[in-house]
Amino acid sequence: MTAIVDVMNMGKVYAGGHAALTDVSLQIEEGEIIALLGPNGAGKTTLISALCGIVTPSSGRATVGGHDVVAGFRKARAMIGLVPQEIALEPFEKVINTVRFSRGLFGKKRDEALIEKILRQLSLWDKRTARIRELSGGMKRRVLIAKALCHEPRVLFLDEPTAGVDVELRRDMWQVVEDLRKSGVTIILTTHYIEEAEAIADRIAVINKGRILLVEPKADLMARMGQKTLRIDLMAPLAAVPPALAAFDVTLSADGHALSYTYEAGGERTGITRLLQTLAAEGLALRDIQTTQSSLEEIFVGLIKEGAE
Numbered sequence: 001m002t003a004i005v006d007v008m009n010m011g012k013v014y015a016g017g018h019a020a021l022t023d024v025s026l027q028i029e030e031g032e033i034i035a036l037l038g039p040n041g042a043g044k045t046t047l048i049s050a051l052c053g054i055v056t057p058s059s060g061r062a063t064v065g066g067h068d069v070v071a072g073f074r075k076a077r078a079m080i081g082l083v084p085q086e087i088a089l090e091p092f093e094k095v096i097n098t099v100r101f102s103r104g105l106f107g108k109k110r111d112e113a114l115i116e117k118i119l120r121q122l123s124l125w126d127k128r129t130a131r132i133r134e135l136s137g138g139m140k141r142r143v144l145i146a147k148a149l150c151h152e153p154r155v156l157f158l159d160e161p162t163a164g165v166d167v168e169l170r171r172d173m174w175q176v177v178e179d180l181r182k183s184g185v186t187i188i189l190t191t192h193y194i195e196e197a198e199a200i201a202d203r204i205a206v207i208n209k210g211r212i213l214l215v216e217p218k219a220d221l222m223a224r225m226g227q228k229t230l231r232i233d234l235m236a237p238l239a240a241v242p243p244a245l246a247a248f249d250v251t252l253s254a255d256g257h258a259l260s261y262t263y264e265a266g267g268e269r270t271g272i273t274r275l276l277q278t279l280a281a282e283g284l285a286l287r288d289i290q291t292t293q294s295s296l297e298e299i300f301v302g303l304i305k306e307g308a309e
C-alpha cells in the first residue's frame with residue numbers, strides 16, 4: 001500500500017538559523033488517524049505547514065497523494081484540508097458564507113447540499129446564520145474544521161484541534177474526528193495531550209526538537225509507556241505505610257492522607273484488586289480513588305533517556 005502522505009528526510013531551517021525540522025521521515029496510510037505529539041516548539045506546526053505549502057522545506061521532500069508538495073503544490077494542496085492552530089476568521093461574516101467562500105477558493109462549484117451536510121456533522125447548522133463573532137471559541141474551532149472540509153479533502157490536518165477547548169467539547173471534537181475517519185478522510189493532528197492521542201489516534205509520532213523520536217501504533221506505545229497511578233484518599237491520615245502494604249509499591253503523601261500506587265496500564269495484572277482487598281482487611285476507610293495516566297512529559301523524559309543510553 002502506498003502512503004497518502006510521504007515525508008522523506010525533510011529539514012527546515014528558518015531564516016535566523018533555527019533548525020525547526022531535522023531529517024523527518026514519515027509515511028501515513030490512507031484512512032488512518034495519526035497524532036503528532038510534542039511539546040511547545042517541537043516543530044509540529046512547521047511540519048504541517050511544510051506539507052501544506054505554507055513553509056518551504058530546506059531539505060528533503062514530501063508528497064501528498066503522490067504530488068510533490070513544492071513542485072506539485074496545487075495538486076497536493078487540493079487534496080488537503082487544513083485547520084490552523086490560530087483561529088483566523090472574519091468576525092462579521094456569517095458562518096455559512098465563510099464556509100461557502102472557502103469552497104470557492106479551491107475553485108469548486110457551489111454545493112449547498114454538501115455545505116449543509118458538513119455544518120450538520122459539526123453541529124453548526126443551527127448557527128449557520130450567526131456571525132462569527134457571536135460564536136464561542138469551541139464553535140469557532142468547528143467553523144475552521146467546516147472550512148477545511150468544504151472542498152472535500154482526502155487528507156485533513158488538524159493543528160491543536162482542542163487547545164483551549166473544555167473537556168466536554170473536547171470529547172465532541174474527538175467524535176467529530178472519528179466520524180470524519182469513517183467518511184474515509186486521513187487525519188493528521190497535533191496535540192500536547194497524551195489522552196487525546198490515546199483517545200483517537202491509530203498511530204502516534206512523538207516529535208521533539210524537530211526530530212521524530214518514534215512512530216508507533218498507539219496500542220504498542222501505550223503498553224510500553226503507559227503507567228498509571230492510582231491515588232487513594234484516606235478518611236483518616238496514616239503515620240506510615242502499613243506493613244501489610246509492604247509488598248506493594250505504594251507511597252504515602254507527606255500529610256499522610258493519600259496513598260499512591262503506580263502500575264502498568266497495559267499489564268495483565270495491575271494488582272489493584274489485591275491492593276484494595278488488603279486495604280479493606282487493614283480496616284482503612286477510603287474517601288476517594290482516582291487514576292492518572294503518566295503525562296506526555298514523563299513519557300518524553302523516558303524516551304530521551306532511552307535515546308541517550
Ligand SMILES: Nc1ncnc2c1ncn2[C@@H]1O[C@H](COP(=O)(O)OP(=O)(O)OP(=O)(O)O)[C@@H](O)[C@H]1O
Binds near residue numbers: 015042
Ligand atoms: N516563521 C518562523 N521563523 C523563525 N522561527 C520559527 C518560525 N516559526 C516557527 N519557528 C520556530 O521553530 C520552532 C518550531 O515551531 P513550531 O511552531 O513548528 O512548533 P510547534 O511544535 O507547533 O509548537 P506549539 O506546540 O507551541 O504549537 C520553534 O522554535 C519556533 O520558534
Ligand SMILES: [Mg+2]
Binds near residue numbers: 044159
Ligand atoms: Mg504549533
